[in-house]
Amino acid sequence: MNYWIVKSEPFKYSWDHFVKEKRSVWDGVRNYQARNNLMAMKENDLVLFYHSNEGKEVVGLAKVVREHYPDPTTDDSRWVVVELEPVEKFPKTVPLARLKTDERFQNLSLIRQSRLSVLPIRPEEFDLIVGLAHD
DNA sequence: GCCAACGTTGGC
DNA sequence: GCCAACGTTGGC
Numbered sequence A: 001m002n003y004w005i006v007k008s009e010p011f012k013y014s015w016d017h018f019v020k021e022k023r024s025v026w027d028g029v030r031n032y033q034a035r036n037n038l039m040a041m042k043e044n045d046l047v048l049f050y051h052s053n054e055g056k057e058v059v060g061l062a063k064v065v066r067e068h069y070p071d072p073t074t075d076d077s078r079w080v081v082v083e084l085e086p087v088e089k090f091p092k093t094v095p096l097a098r099l100k101t102d103e104r105f106q107n108l109s110l111i112r113q114s115r116l117s118v119l120p121i122r123p124e125e126f127d128l129i130v131g132l133a134h135d
Numbered sequence B, C: 001g002c003c004a005a006c007g008t009t010g011g012c
Helices: A015-021 A032-040 A096-100 A123-133
Strands: A003-008 A046-051 A057-070 A080-095 A118-121
Touching: A003 A123, A015 A046, A015 A057, A015 A080, A032 A080, A032 A118, A046 A080, A046 A123, A057 A123, A080 A096, A080 A123, A118 A123
Parallel strands: A003 A046
Antiparallel strands: A003 A118, A046 A057, A057 A080
16 A cells, blocks of 8 residues: 655645545646656555645545546546545644654655655655644 | 746757 | 756745
């Protein structure tokens, strides 16, 4: 099992919208590195949902319910989507600022590669963040 | 609004 | 294949 973070601007696609839809086709990724991460996702992998720009915090947990297939929003065969479902809205959000102050997260992909919209995360980092979300 | 960090594009 | 110019993302 692998662990991931996806980022979304709440203005465009928020956690609440995700929950309302119950299932999301994660489309629109147009970056090779992010695409490669999508392609590495396996069914039932767990995915942290992060609000960028507004909020700047991890807000909930999702899981992969369908592995990658061609992005239906483009004819360009290079791009793929996965499908995600909400698992849990966190009782406490975990702000980026909180992660930045903690040396246990100094290698966190979210901090080191802040521009990438789909990021892998280490199991121990995943566990720590889920722990903070339930403090 | 600014800027850092990248990624992409195109001229050579 | 190199590199300058430009565009985008996202934190501050």
